[in-house]
Amino acid sequence: MNASSPPAGGTPKTPSTTAVTLPFQARIRKSAYFHASLKHGCHSFGVYNRTYISMGFQDPVKEYWDLLNGVVLWPVAGERQLEIKGPDASQFVQLLTPRNLDKFAVGQCKYLLVTADDGGIVNDPVCLKLGPDHYWLSAADSDIWLYARGINAMARMDVELSDPNVSVMQVQGPRSVDLMEKMFGPQVRTLKYYWCMESTLDDAPVVVSRTGWSSEWGYEIYLRDAAAGDRVFEHILAEGAEFGVQLGVVSQIRRIEGGMLSYGADMDLTTNPFEIGLGRLVDLEQSNDFIGRDALRSIAKAGAKRKIMGVSVPPPALSGFIEPWALEVNGDPVSTVTSLAFSPRLERNIGLTIVPTSLAEPGRAVSLVTPDGPVAGELQDLPFVSGRTG
Amino acid sequence: MNASSPPAGGTPKTPSTTAVTLPFQARIRKSAYFHASLKHGCHSFGVYNRTYISMGFQDPVKEYWDLLNGVVLWPVAGERQLEIKGPDASQFVQLLTPRNLDKFAVGQCKYLLVTADDGGIVNDPVCLKLGPDHYWLSAADSDIWLYARGINAMARMDVELSDPNVSVMQVQGPRSVDLMEKMFGPQVRTLKYYWCMESTLDDAPVVVSRTGWSSEWGYEIYLRDAAAGDRVFEHILAEGAEFGVQLGVVSQIRRIEGGMLSYGADMDLTTNPFEIGLGRLVDLEQSNDFIGRDALRSIAKAGAKRKIMGVSVPPPALSGFIEPWALEVNGDPVSTVTSLAFSPRLERNIGLTIVPTSLAEPGRAVSLVTPDGPVAGELQDLPFVSGRTG
Incomplete structure (x- = not known):
């Protein structure tokens, strides 16, 4: 099938989820884009890093095709920054992660795993190096701020740790580069993958990075002046009109196709980097100290006992995936399905x-225990779709 | 007005909040009471400690009167436990809090503030001492687990830190003691305030404490076997029928009347214990070490610059309180209103x-900046209602 057009027979049924109302509470943060998202038709929200995050503007299948074919805006409000500044900032960031940061240039971004002392995963941020002693860890949904505060209550390093009120807009899809060039000039077109730059947008200070959570070409805009949220939101929409820009939310379909993992679903404190196919982010030979080194060495030596795999099930689209489903091999529960989409x-x-490493064979027959009974599927290697579309 | 009956003219209008749908996500935890809560009419949920928590079964004003006059069940699923076990457990718990724990007996509970190195508040759990080397910190909505893991990544004390899958049911209201006695026998009637005991309920292991978040007489039941959730939920409902037990959620009305604070709303990392009227939980003279001691000594010496106060506004009931509203004195914004109910x-x-200490005078005229414009009110001392009803 050509990625550039929906199937002729219409879009398949989207997996539905039971939904209830979400009464907004004053104690949950609203990002700079909260009011604009409501105004522009956001019909459902979740909570991410104790902040309301948009969960749907349009039909998720339409949002998926918009991502593959054009350019979409995702106000990913829950993506907050752990800011680390000060003379010991580089040493502190290195302490948090098994990735070797020796060759980390100012203006570069790196995808990191933050590990606990037992090798479990605390968070999987993108780290932006904004200055020699200045970093942002753009955090998934776990309170890395308190983890860092706990560490430094003991380590007493010379760093300032904070949660600046930064609001992230992801601009994703093959036409994102055209919109970004219009807004930020030609230098954005030459911005390398996983690099960032400081700029302004409609006079508001922003950081722009060539990163994103879509498996497609894309950018993130980090708005530093929360008071400018409404204005910047409208500005990006208006600038994007000529490119057919659409509002949307993180496409679970596309990110699962691309084998991108979601913290809290596919990994957490009970999973280690080797199990989830991210051993490349662990450097056990480096001379730098980091939390979890001894544990990760032991795990590496013993070999990972589990391996992340894709699971594929023929149509029709499954619905009711609101909890991890048991996955069975020959009738025995061996793991759970942690993310699912059609x-x-x-x-x-x-x-x-x-799954246990011994079972991690592409083509192995498995059964998913859905609320409506078991369905047959098979394991396969990740990603489901390699490379960008468009 | 007599607390035992609704006003003759009917219940006043409940402050409404804008609500949108909440699509359930697999990555957010469901407690042992999730399915039973849905089955029994829970119509809205929030997210608390990355777990779905019930936000409404009936009208909040009906739930308020049920609490004042009878007995209500609150499945407070987001109230998770940080479990601390091991030879250094007592020393570790003391490190987390400025409260002096020298005289903490097994079977006792203590309300604590967990502080950061700058004296800010990380969490305000109730701590249960289940054994000489065994504690639970029953946590508000902030990731105290990661704070503890961060501390111990450096301190390397001999403790085991975990988040056991415990599901809390609060049994609150003047008739709670009758229901609890029926379920747990006469010893529950003599359970002292802020003490706990181990027991079973319908054969499932539980801890029972005489604590709660209602400002009324009440108990909490900590279910240790998540698989028994549905059964225990139905069991408590059935046992409570003769006492007219009702399902409900934390009554924001009653807890504000009682001056009980909500973590994330009325206190957070930017507030210190002295500002929020909880200086009694700080012992600066003790010989025990704890995080934040130097900072809290400095703050105590300089005197708190701010003070928590009540604010009172005449009818009609205000609506649209989904974000902290600015509070003005003589037209100048001086703070925000962090919790509100009618x-x-x-x-x-x-x-x-x-508010700034210099303005913290009962009777001082203030203005609340609501979405519909400013309204006049006045400051007053807390609590609004002292003592239990019923």
């Missing part, structure tokens, strides 16, 4: 699961 | 705010 272009259900 | 028996809007 891919319109692959025309099948695709999911993620971490 | 009290049916006081027949006025009541809220909480932290």
Whole structure:
């Protein structure tokens, strides 16, 4: 199937989820884009890093095709920054992660795993190096701020740790580069993958990075002046009109196709980097100290006992995925399915699961225990779709 | 007005909040009581400690009167436990809090503030001492687990830190003691305030404490076997029928009346214990070490610059409180209102705010900046209602 057009027979049924109302509470943060998101039709929200995050503007299948074919804006409000500044900032960031940061240039970004002392995963941020002693860790949904505060209550390093009120807008999809060039000039077109730059947008200070959570070409805009949220939101929409820009939210379909993992779903404190296919982010030979080194050495030596795999189930689209489903092999529960979506272009259900290494064979027959009974599927290697579309 | 009956003219209008849908996500935890809560009519949820928490079964004003006059069940699923076990457990818990724990007996509970190195508040758990080397910190909505893990990544004390899958049911209201006695026998009637005991309920292991978040007489039941959730939920409901037990959620009205603070709303990392009237939980003279001691000594010496106060506004009930509202004195914004509800028996809007100490005078005229414009009110001392009803 051509990625550039929906299937002729119409879009398959989107997996539905039971929904209830969400009464807004004063104690949950509203990002700079909260009011504009409501005004522009955001019909559902979740909570991410104790902040309301948009969960839907349009039909998720439409949002998926918009991402593959054009350019979409995702106000990912829950993506907050742990800011680390000060003379010991580089040493402190290195302490948090097994990735070797010796060759980390100012203006560069790196995807990191933050590990606990037992090798479990605390968070998987993108780290932006904004200055020699100045970093942002753009955090997934776990309170890395308190982890860092706990560490430094003991380590007493010369760093300032904070949660600046930065609001992130992801600009994703093949036409994102055209919109970004219009807004930030030609230098954005030459911005390398996983690099960032400081700029302004409609006079508001922003950081722009060539990163994103879509498996497609894309950028993130980090708005530093929360008071400018409404204005900047409208500005980006207006600038994008000529490119057919659409509002949307993180496409679970596309990110699962691309084998991108979601913290809290596919990894957490009980998973280690080797199990989830991210051993490349662990450097056990470096001379730098980091939390979890001894544990990760032991795990590496013993070999990972589990491996992340894709799971594929033929149509029809499965619904009711609101809890991890048990995954069975020959009738025995061996793991759970932690993410699931129906891919319109692959025309099948695709999911993620971490299975015992001995069972991690592509083609192995498995059973998913859905609320409506078991369904048959098979394991396969990740990603489901390699490379960008468009 | 008599607390035992709704006002003759009917219940005043409840402050409404804008609500949108909340699509359930697999990555957010469901407690042992999630399915039973849905089955029994829970119509809205929030997210608390990355877990779905019930936000409404019936009308909040009906739930308020049920609490004052009878017995209500609150499945407070987001109230998770940080478990601390091991030879250094007592020393570790003391490190977390400025409260002096020298005289902490097994079977006792203590309300604590967990402080950061700058004296800011990380969490305000109730701590249960289940054994000489065994504690639970029953946590408000901030990731105290990661704070503890960060501390111990450096301190390397001999403790085991975990988040056991415990589900809390609060049994609150003047008739709670009758229901609890029926379920747990006569010893529960003599359980002292802020003490706990181990027991079973319908064969499932539980801890029972005489604590709660209602300002009324009440208990908490900590279910240790998540698989028994549905059964235990139905069991408590059935046992409570003869006492007219009702399902409900934390009554914001009653807890504000009682001056009980909500972490994330009325206190957070930017507030210190002295500002929020909880200086009694700080012992600066003790010989025990704890995080934040130097900072809290400095703050105590200089004197608190801010003070928590009540704010009172005449009818009609205010609506649209989904974000902290600015509070003005003589037209100048001096703080925000962090919690707000309409009290049916006081027949006025009541809220909480932290104002500069120089302005903290009962009777001082203030203005609340609501989405519909400013309204006039006045400051008053806390609590709005002292002592239990019923």
